[in-house]
Amino acid sequence: NSMSLELWEExxxxxxxxxxxxxxxxxxxxxxxxxxWLRTDWIHRSGAQRVYVEVKFTLRDCNSLPxxxxxxxxxxxxxxxxxxxxxxxYIKESSFIxxxxxxxxESFTQVDVGDRIMKLNTEVRDVKxxxxxxxxxxxxxxxxxxxxxxxxxxxxxxxxTIRNLATFPDTVTGADTSSLVEVRGSCVNQxxxxxxxxxxxxxxxxxxxxxxGCLCSPGYEDKGxxxxxxxxxxxxxxxxxxxxxxxxxxxxxxxxGATVCDCHSGYFHADSDPPSMACxxxxxxxxxxxxxxxxxSVVLEWAPPRRLGGRSDTSYSLECLICQAGSHNRGLCLPxxxxxxxxxxxTGLKTTRVVVSELRAHTHYTxxxxxxxxxxxxxxxxATQSVSVTVTTNQAAPxxxxxxxxxxxxxxxxxxxxxxxxxxNGVILEYEVKFYEKxxxxxxxxxxxxxxRSVDVTGLNPLTVYVFHARARTAAGYGEFSGxxxxxxxxxxxxxxxxxxxxxxxxLSVSGVGILLLISAAVFIISRRYTHKQTQAHRxxxxxxxxxVDPFTYEDPDQAIHEFAKEIxxxxxxxxxxxxxGEFGEVCSGRLRVQGKREIYVAIKSLKxxxxxxxxxxxxxxASIMGQFDHPNIIRLEGVVTRCKPLMIVTEYMENGxxxxxxxxxxxxxxxxxxxxxxxxxxxxxxxxSDMSYVHRDxxxxxxxxxxNLVCKVSDFGLSRVLEDDPEAAYTTRIPIRWTAPExxxxxxxxxxxxxxxxxxxxxxxxxxxxxxxxxxxxxDVIKAIEEGYRLPAPMDCxxxxxxxxxxxxxxxxxxxxxxxxxxxxxxxxxxNPGTLPFILLPFLMYIYAWSVCQWLQxxxxxxxxxxxxxxxxxxxxxxxxxxxxxxxxxxxITPTHQDILIASVQQEMLSQMQHIQHTMVPx
Ligand code: AMP
Numbered sequence: 020n021s022m023s024l025e026l027w028e029e030x031x032x033x034x035x036x037x038x039x040x041x042x043x044x045x046x047x048x049x050x051x052x053x054x055x056w057l058r059t060d061w062i063h064r065s066g067a068q069r070v071y072v073e074v075k076f077t078l079r080d081c082n083s084l085p086x087x088x089x090x091x092x093x094x095x096x097x098x099x100x101x102x103x104x105x106x107x108x109y110i111k112e113s114s115f116i117x118x119x120x121x122x123x124x125e126s127f128t129q130v131d132v133g134d135r136i137m138k139l140n141t142e143v144r145d146v147k148x149x150x151x152x153x154x155x156x157x158x159x160x161x162x163x164x165x166x167x168x169x170x171x172x173x174x175x176x177x178x179x180t181i182r183n184l185a186t187f188p189d190t191v192t193g194a195d196t197s198s199l200v201e202v203r204g205s206c207v208n209q210x211x212x213x214x215x216x217x218x219x220x221x222x223x224x225x226x227x228x229x230x231x232g233c234l235c236s237p238g239y240e241d242k243g244x245x246x247x248x249x250x251x252x253x254x255x256x257x258x259x260x261x262x263x264x265x266x267x268x269x270x271x272x273x274x275x276g277a278t279v280c281d282c283h284s285g286y287f288h289a290d291s292d293p294p295s296m297a298c299x300x301x302x303x304x305x306x307x308x309x310x311x312x313x314x315x316s317v318v319l320e321w322a323p324p325r326r327l328g329g330r331s332d333t334s335y336s337l338e339c340l341i342c343q344a345g346s347h348n349r350g351l352c353l354p355x356x357x358x359x360x361x362x363x364x365x366t367g368l369k370t371t372r373v374v375v376s377e378l379r380a381h382t383h384y385t386x387x388x389x390x391x392x393x394x395x396x397x398x399x400x401x402a403t404q405s406v407s408v409t410v411t412t413n414q415a416a417p418x419x420x421x422x423x424x425x426x427x428x429x430x431x432x433x434x435x436x437x438x439x440x441x442x443x444n445g446v447i448l449e450y451e452v453k454f455y456e457k458x459x460x461x462x463x464x465x466x467x468x469x470x471x472r473s474v475d476v477t478g479l480n481p482l483t484v485y486v487f488h489a490r491a492r493t494a495a496g497y498g499e500f501s502g503x504x505x506x507x508x509x510x511x512x513x514x515x516x517x518x519x520x521x522x523x524x525x526x527l528s529v530s531g532v533g534i535l536l537l538i539s540a541a542v543f544i545i546s547r548r549y550t551h552k553q554t555q556a557h558r559x560x561x562x563x564x565x566x567x568v569d570p571f572t573y574e575d576p577d578q579a580i581h582e583f584a585k586e587i588x589x590x591x592x593x594x595x596x597x598x599x600x601g602e603f604g605e606v607c608s609g610r611l612r613v614q615g616k617r618e619i620y621v622a623i624k625s626l627k628x629x630x631x632x633x634x635x636x637x638x639x640x641x642a643s644i645m646g647q648f649d650h651p652n653i654i655r656l657e658g659v660v661t662r663c664k665p666l667m668i669v670t671e672y673m674e675n676g677x678x679x680x681x682x683x684x685x686x687x688x689x690x691x692x693x694x695x696x697x698x699x700x701x702x703x704x705x706x707x708x709s710d711m712s713y714v715h716r717d718x719x720x721x722x723x724x725x726x727x728n729l730v731c732k733v734s735d736f737g738l739s740r741v742l743e744d745d746p747e748a749a750y751t752t753r754i755p756i757r758w759t760a761p762e763x764x765x766x767x768x769x770x771x772x773x774x775x776x777x778x779x780x781x782x783x784x785x786x787x788x789x790x791x792x793x794x795x796x797x798x799x800d801v802i803k804a805i806e807e808g809y810r811l812p813a814p815m816d817c818x819x820x821x822x823x824x825x826x827x828x829x830x831x832x833x834x835x836x837x838x839x840x841x842x843x844x845x846x847x848x849x850x851x852n853p854g855t856l857p858f859i860l861l862p863f864l865m866y867i868y869a870w871s872v873c874q875w876l877q878x879x880x881x882x883x884x885x886x887x888x889x890x891x892x893x894x895x896x897x898x899x900x901x902x903x904x905x906x907x908x909x910x911x912x913i914t915p916t917h918q919d920i921l922i923a924s925v926q927q928e929m930l931s932q933m934q935h936i937q938h939t940m941v942p943x
Contacts, residue, residue: 045165056162062154064152071144081093100114102155107155129847131237132839180215198795203217216230227812234259254272268298273886302404308388310386315376321406336366337375339361339384341379355378377442397736417440439604593609608623642668656668683788686789697785701733705845779825875925902921
């Protein structure tokens, strides 16, 4: 590229391989106030939003240049200027924006480049270019001896990829180092969307968080991200993530991409059969049909077919024919009349026995039993196999007379007539009529017999209701009586034509149905659990570990606060400045001087005026909780002011504020061991809380405070637990989704194990220097991604072991997550084992652990406790990290200042040793 140059010169030199290359050089080290610019041509940004500039250069060490003191520099500045114009001839210096000052990692002392192998520096800087079509780069020399060998400008993309059968195009990364570009994938050929495929393109050109995806269409299967047609002999019926299946028995597919298999000839598939079912055949004929005739009924029984055709849904149907005597020719047969009864039924029979009744007497019947199954219809009509039997019914009595009518009704007589029974079953020899007065019931009745189908009944009482029954007789005997027919005589001596007909209907009496109303009495058993028990009852002591007492179990919040927190006289507090904003009001820093103690720095939270009872209670609850804890990694409560307004909570002062902001401010400035040191502190505090059976619910870097010694302490003990007790709370919106375990999000199962999940997120926040977990994904996508098994990737430069520990904390099954005690052991092991953390130097570790407790006590002037501590098992510095005020009281170390010094300086000692590692690791 041609560059606009002033004092820069274009020079040819030899590279490492002795190949001549062109460079731009400047070396005005003797004159002061150099300002030499070198500018590139216009560079089209081609859609990129962040470009990377890789500069290769050599730089001469000022010490090697005699007599240049004061004027010689060892850096140059990189600038850029965004522009739509590709031929700007003159650009003002002030239009350029500085990217960075670039220094060499390696400088060389000899510049005899003609025959010497020179050392090249490579530096990469990145810059956001979003406002114009392109940009210019410029290099400003301010008095160095420098040769620019090459400038490479590039941008990053997430390369075209296929994930879950969706294609994601080559995508240019976002403008900021933390921005994610959301990309929608499109389903590969022969596939269908299962759930909208989405992925994010990260700033490093890595694809992140695949969600959703596609499924191969019917007839196709997933072969390494491509949907391939099922081969001959295979099929796939649905779009699914399964592969093609072999055709089921008695079927085949002749072409690629089959969605179903065709049946071999003679085999069939029912519509309701699943595609995976074998092709089958209709059944063979039923076997061994036998009949037993009983007067005009026939019992038919048979055995199932010999071949069921590979199915289990055999059913039977019966055909009934009346045939002429001795005829087996179906042509001489007629279908039976519709009043023949089949029990249980005529078609769709599952049993192999049927009773046919209401047949005619002395009649030849042929019964044909057909066998069917699910493929009988598919195999073609008339193809069912059957077996038949012919029977002759015996003589039988006539069926009942079905209808009687009365005419010519008078005061003393009426005429009755009726129809022949439906099935006379022979020649009717006679009818018999039985009648009685309705009031008399059947106590006394009269009988009349006749050859015809009518009779005149006389000698009746006027205006009386009579009941009539009729029956027929053949050679086989009497049939059944008909049902009752009621008629009334009237008051007229002459018949009223038609009247009798009207009254000739059966009067049906409807018997009342008693309705039983069952009233089920719901019994509510109201069990009240009395949680407000005597406070003493909560004080369990297990293995010398106190159990945390929920201040909300106290009826009176003031009782809780005075049980767990010291009342401070407001005159001993000296407020200095506002340092933050809390849920209930300002947070200030200041000093606290309590009689007999040295003055200490404190943080003071106050409750803003105009609070409700509930707010006061919630505000003080944090102190009631905090006051129960005594651990070097838990924020320490100094006391409360409740006797005058405003109410105040006074805690130890944490100079570096909250951990997330602190890390963002010091991006990239700590060694891995320092970060692990912070994590160890948090884990230790959390172990203490879990031993106390306290579940934090809102563990996040923003709720960890950092003091000037980089000691991390868990804080924020109020709000989160209150939320949960309010079932009306729109809790999903207030739950910190990104930090919370899935079971706590979905059914509020908050446990120490869900705190462990959050701890894993805090680990990720710490190692990535306060990056936002799941970047700018929305909550819904985060929940979905976690559900689909996605987990945050290792942050940059994160040792594998640490990321593995995070993944362990994010086990879906909460029982499989490590405990805080295991996490603590693991981190301690990490600190001790130089192989696992790449940056720990063995000699230095030896230095840490050689530094005995005894020497350290000497250095802080407290060697008088040497024996006490040794006897209690505190033989190493790290074991002293667990020392608490309570424990020291127990050991007899009772002077408060000594306790404070011991706790503060052991933490300081460990950390300064860790920091020392950083210094011994200055680049070599
Ligand atoms: P909080 O109400 O506890 O979330 O506090 C609000 C902000 O005040 C925090 O984010 C911190 O920046 C600051 N803060 C709270 N407590 C302390 C403390 N003990 N030392 C220093 N800063 C604190």
